[in-house]
Amino acid sequence: MSPRACRRLARVLCHVYPPSWRDRYSEEFVDVLSETVLTPRTVLDVLDGALDAWANPSGLVLGGRLRLRASVSVVWGAWIVLTAGALIFGQSTEDSPFRRADATHPVAALVYGVYEWCAHLSVAAVVVAGAPLAWALLRAAYTQRRRSAIALVLLPVAAPMAFLGVLVLIAQAVPRSTVPGVGVGPAWFAVLVVLGLLAAALCAAGPALGLRRVSASPGVLRWSLRASVPALALMSVSAAASVCYELALARSDPSFAAGYGRPWWQLAPYALVMAAAGAAAMTSIRRGVRATVPVS
Amino acid sequence: MHDLGRWADPSLLVLTSLADGPKHGYAVIKDLEQSAGVTLGAGTLYAVLSRLEERGWIEPLAAEERRRPYRLTGPGAVALETETRRIHQFAELGLRRLAAIPRPA
Numbered sequence A: 001m002s003p004r005a006c007r008r009l010a011r012v013l014c015h016v017y018p019p020s021w022r023d024r025y026s027e028e029f030v031d032v033l034s035e036t037v038l039t040p041r042t043v044l045d046v047l048d049g050a051l052d053a054w055a056n057p058s059g060l061v062l063g064g065r066l067r068l069r070a071s072v073s074v075v076w077g078a079w080i081v082l083t084a085g086a087l088i089f090g091q092s093t094e095d096s097p098f099r100r101a102d103a104t105h106p107v108a109a110l111v112y113g114v115y116e117w118c119a120h121l122s123v124a125a126v127v128v129a130g131a132p133l134a135w136a137l138l139r140a141a142y143t144q145r146r147r148s149a150i151a152l153v154l155l156p157v158a159a160p161m162a163f164l165g166v167l168v169l170i171a172q173a174v175p176r177s178t179v180p181g182v183g184v185g186p187a188w189f190a191v192l193v194v195l196g197l198l199a200a201a202l203c204a205a206g207p208a209l210g211l212r213r214v215s216a217s218p219g220v221l222r223w224s225l226r227a228s229v230p231a232l233a234l235m236s237v238s239a240a241a242s243v244c245y246e247l248a249l250a251r252s253d254p255s256f257a258a259g260y261g262r263p264w265w266q267l268a269p270y271a272l273v274m275a276a277a278g279a280a281a282m283t284s285i286r287r288g289v290r291a292t293v294p295v296s
Numbered sequence B: 001m002h003d004l005g006r007w008a009d010p011s012l013l014v015l016t017s018l019a020d021g022p023k024h025g026y027a028v029i030k031d032l033e034q035s036a037g038v039t040l041g042a043g044t045l046y047a048v049l050s051r052l053e054e055r056g057w058i059e060p061l062a063a064e065e066r067r068r069p070y071r072l073t074g075p076g077a078v079a080l081e082t083e084t085r086r087i088h089q090f091a092e093l094g095l096r097r098l099a100a101i102p103r104p105a
Helices: A003-014 A019-035 A040-055 A064-092 A096-104 A106-143 A147-173 A186-213 A218-252 A254-260 A264-291 B002-018 B025-036 B042-055 B074-100
Strands: B058-060 B070-072
Touching: A003 A019, A019 A040, A019 B025, A019 B042, A040 A264, A040 B042, A064 A106, A064 A186, A064 A218, A064 A264, A096 A106, A106 A147, A106 A186, A106 A218, A147 A186, A218 A254, A218 A264, B002 B025, B002 B042, B002 B058, B002 B070, B002 B074, B025 B042, B042 B058, B042 B070, B042 B074, B070 B074
Parallel strands: none
Antiparallel strands: B058 B070
């Protein structure tokens, strides 16, 4: 491999590290890596180092307030992903065949109860965690007369309301199928899912962009980050319960699962996305909390 | 040094290499290959360098082109001395006990 190609590959590998780490070490790291013979073992070593840099960030490379801001945005985004997943699961299991199945399968009913309660409690917990930050941002945006920032911070309220409005319109305009468990039909359900995901994306992006336009004090950011842990934990339990519910029904009632259950190729990506969102959020909380600890 | 966990051994190697004078990353790798027969990967090296720098055991010097040399600091030298003395004492204990074992001629 030519030195130029080695250097290019080294730069690509360097991008698996966190941005704050790259700001500090990328030049010298790329230099060392481009002089090293790149083998699968070298690549694994780099991936191991990158994983460590994400999970155990050095206090030297973390800029306090910026890191906190990034962590709050990532955690909020991850919570939205988990919540969107929980909502899709809830929508696809709300029909009467599932409730009838719960009546004959107490374990599945218990797991469904865990899913519902944890999701509701998580929403309450995220309001507690996010309200002081939202208030601080709105106040700062109002003082600085930044209307766009106000709109961005209010998106988590406005986008779901707009989605619910469209949902009501579709539910009234489209006749529901007489077949149990079909509802408005797969095509309209897919439209609702896409619109719901769009609303979720707006919910996630709004506060993150708002945080870039107006600043909040490190104290408020730190409170939101720490208070988001219970909200995330509850929504993660809810997501795990939703997967367990499907598995419990499939195990206890194979004939029901054959008719209404989700095949593994739908359940596995759902579980993977939920797990990835939870892991990203926990890693980001760890990074944010570490950024606030002074280096001894 | 034990609280460095799985990075403790490579940290000891890097500190030992820098005890010979300031070196940049690639020079540390080459030095350890020659002196200890150990090849550190770039990922391991920089995981260790960032930890040692955070503890104040090494410090970066002005970059020379793209290469940034690091040097051992006073606290780093103390940590290296403490650890190497501990290893030395343990090695001596092992040798004494080995010497006491009767061996076949």
